[in-house]
Amino acid sequence: MPHVITQSCCSDGSCVYACPVNCIHPSPDEPGFATAEMLYIDPVACVDCGACVSACPVGAIAPDSKLTDKQLPFIPLNAAFYPERPAGVKLPPTSKLAPVLPAPQIRRSGADLTVAVVGSGPAGMYAADELLTQNRVRVNVFDKLPTPFGLVRAGVAPDHQNTKGVTSLFERINSRTGFTFYLNVEVGRHLSHEELLRHHHAVVYTVGAPNDRRLDIAGMDLPGAGTATETVAWINGHPDFADLTVDLRHERVVVIGNGNVALDVARILTADPDDLARTDISDTALDAVRNSAVREVVIAARRGPADSAFTLPELIGLTSTAEVVLAAEDHDLVQQDLAGASDPLTVGKLEILATLPVASQTAARPRIRLTYNLTPHSVLGDERVDGIEFRRTGTDEAVRLDTGLVLTSIGYRGAPITGLPFDDAAAVVPNRDGRVIDPATGNPVAGAYVAGWIKRGPTGFIGTNKSCAMQTVSNLVDDFNAGLLTDPAARPALLDKLIRCRQPDVVDTAGWRAIDAAETARGDAEGRPRVKFTEVADMVAVAAAVPEPPIARRLLAGLLR
Known part of the structure; x- marks a missing residue:
């Protein structure tokens, strides 16, 4: 019963060092670690000890027999990372335990x-x-x-x-x-x-x-044009974006760029609100999704399917939870790219894309449409966004999509x-x-x-x-x-005095714990992980209500610092 790493993998690497047989790769000392989409467990070498499960900080590892139906595609995905080997050979011939990097040692005498x-x-x-x-x-x-x-x-x-x-x-x-x-x-x-x-x-x-990388085309200053990153922050109740206007009164949203953040936005905007109500989504965003008119989120990419920026694990997760479709012409592009692809991850993405249904004129439920070879040309509208015009990449052919919301997801600075x-x-x-x-x-x-x-x-x-x-x-x-x-x-000790003089509303660890406890208590009342505060003033008020420690303890803390 080998263990399997699933979509939640954060590439922390703690599981690598916990594994006694070195069956998790790439390890932090290997060249591919920094760019790998996730870590992978070798199903042949795994001895089912469960050490990796305890080490994983995000609960991404489980025995193959305990995976949900949505997680089953991760069994062959983990296995595909490793080469085939003769029967009876448990480890690849070059396998060795990943070196545990020693913690830095303070050797200088004197001050801490x-x-x-x-x-x-x-x-x-x-x-x-x-x-x-x-x-x-x-x-x-x-x-x-x-x-x-x-x-x-x-x-x-x-x-x-x-x-x-x-x-x-x-x-x-x-x-x-x-x-x-x-x-x-x-x-x-x-x-x-x-x-x-x-x-x-x-x-x-x-x-x-x-900062988001900004798309420099006409119309991006119109109301109804924004960024996927800001929208995710609004969905999560970030206080800087709590008052963001996200207009979901139109049937179509267009997201430019097809990385993981674009998939996140599309998935949330087409999700069942009752499912979202069991998460820590902000109340404002949840109400907006409940009253949304959106029937389709189009994720538009400048290049072809083989160059899709989303990761394979995220695509697996998306297609197992949402209705994802392709237009007929994009299916043709997938088949063309699949014929010439050799990289295993690229092939994996293309094989999944090839199984997606062709987009129909109507959608039974809110859906996500992936589309390719569209270069954004201009955002259309007078007082606000009412469409976007693309050019078929490499041609002068114009493609217009009617939409009331255009979000860019083209990177960060x-x-x-x-x-x-x-x-x-x-x-x-x-x-x-x-x-x-x-x-x-x-x-x-x-x-x-x-x-x-x-x-x-x-x-x-x-x-x-x-x-x-x-x-x-x-x-x-x-x-x-x-x-x-x-x-x-x-x-x-003077640092604390300086900070409290400059910022009387400083929040310390006790203050954060009070905010955390209040949010989780609000969540418990609604069957949710937490209900977040979205206003700084509310957070500060909760933190300020924490009783001050006795003066003797404060004086001692100052001396020790």
């Missing part, structure tokens, strides 16, 4: 290492985890929102609750000695980079790639950080393995580090940030041991 981490998403939490493997480390994590965990909270689709389960790992991290949250504190507004360095040996920026250099072309902070580099001199910027998308660009999955953060932290600790990091000029 104090690090500020800016951003509390996966990269920030993994960086904090890696730093706190040592006793002589203190980590202060800053986030501009009153709630932590970044895109796990606000970017993962609400019907992917297993994926959101990685927050249980992050909660264990923020409970560790030496960890402090400063939420609802914006670096660059309440505190500067220079001020952070006065109170820390180093600052690690894990701020992601917060990092944003400049005040006080640090920025590579505008790559939209990242220039760095060498996480050390921020001054492009004018080629030298490291003292005390400045990056991890996550602001370091490497918008690639990989939630768990990919673990190995990324490990590399950055290893170099940071090496620099500390070598005496390259300046000791903080200000006493640690």
Whole structure:
């Protein structure tokens, strides 16, 4: 009974190290790890010990006999990653246990290492985890929102609750000695980079790639034109997008770009509202879907089926839960691409696309239509969007689709950080393995580090940030041991005083736990994982109601810091 990794895989890699027979690949030390769509269990080598199940932070692994019907396609998908071998041979001939990277060791005598981490998403939490493997480390994590965990909270689709389960790992991290949250504190507004360095040996920026790449065509400024990323944030109740206007009064929505986020939006906008009512979708979005007139979401790609940007696991998940169709001409494109495809993942996608039904004129239920070789030309409308015009890619043939909502999903860009250099072309902070580099001199910027998308660009999955953060932290600790990091000029206790002076509404760990408890209690009352607060003021009010610790304990905490 071999175990199987399913769609929820976050590529954390913890399962790799837990496996006693090295049957999970690619491992973090292998070249394909950073770009793999998921990890795979070798069904021949698996000894059914279940160690990987315990190690997985998102519940993505199960015995093949306990998979749901929707998960059954992942049995051959896992197996296809591995080469065939003679009968009786359990492991591939080159198999060896993945090397467990040693935790960075603090060897420098004197003051404890104090690090500020800016951003509390996966990269920030993994960086904090890696730093706190040592006793002589203190980590202060800053986030501009009153709630932590970044895109796990606000970017993962609400019907992917297993994926959101990685927050249980992050909660264990923020409970560790030496960890402090400063939420609802914006670096660059309440505190500067220079001020952070006065109170820390180093600052690690894990701020992601917060900006959408914009489509530069006429009409994108019309009401009814937006981005898939903003729409997912609205669906998830992100306070910056809680008041976003998402008009679902029309029968068709068009999404430009066909990555996983495009699939997320299409799946949510065509889902059964009663199914969504069992998730943590925002109340506003749930009401909008209940009253939606949408019958079709068209996902339009500039290139052909073989170049589809969505991953194979996401396509399997989509086609098992939603009605997905192709036009007859797109079926022809699939067959053409399938005839010349050799990459296993590409072949897998094309084989699934080839089984999709041909789109009819009417839809019995809201559906998703994948379409290809359409280059966006202009968004149409006077006072608001009423259509979009494409060109058949490589031709002058015009194709018009009537729609009241056009969403782009064509990628992300990092944003400049005040006080640090920025590579505008790559939209990242220039760095060498996480050390921020001054492009004018080629030298490291003292005390400045990056991890996550602001370091490497918008690639990989939630768990990919673990190995990324490990590399950055290893170099940071090496620099500390070598005496390259300046000791903080200000006493640690003064940091808390400064922050509370600049931002009286700071939310600490106790405040976040109060928000979390209130949201889950609201969810319990409705049979949902949680009902989120979507207004910052409401979150701050809940956090502020937490009783202050006794003054003696506060004084002791200040002395220990």
